[in-house]
Amino acid sequence: MKHYLAQNLYLIPGVLKVLSKLDKNIFFVWVIIQERNIDLQEKVYEVEDKLIEMFPEFEFDFYTIYSNGRDPDILINKRFAIDK
Numbered sequence: 494m495k496h497y498l499a500q501n502l503y504l505i506p507g508v509l510k511v512l513s514k515l516d517k518n519i520f521f522v523w524v525i526i527q528e529r530n531i532d533l534q535e536k537v538y539e540v541e542d543k544l545i546e547m548f549p550e551f552e553f554d555f556y557t558i559y560s561n562g563r564d565p566d567i568l569i570n571k572r573f574a575i576d577k
Contacts, residue, residue, distance in 0.1 A: 522556065523558055
């Protein structure tokens with residue numbers, strides 16, 4: 494799952510960081526983007542929808558966070574980050 498996210502979300506211009514955590518059977522995903530942008534969010538949602546289809550045995554909890562010029566590394570704990 495993490496590889497799918499890294500391979501697909503980081504290809505979307507405007508995605509700054511992707512963070513995730515698996516807790517029991519719930520896969521939490523935080524996507525940090527530059528700013529509120531509906532077109533960008535639609536592209537992120539397409540990847541998230543595909544992930545849900547690929548792994549029906551898991552529950553998912555997705556979050557989109559706008560950095561608005563802030564350093565993404567200080568927005569969320571780095572221990573959940575997946576590599577580019």
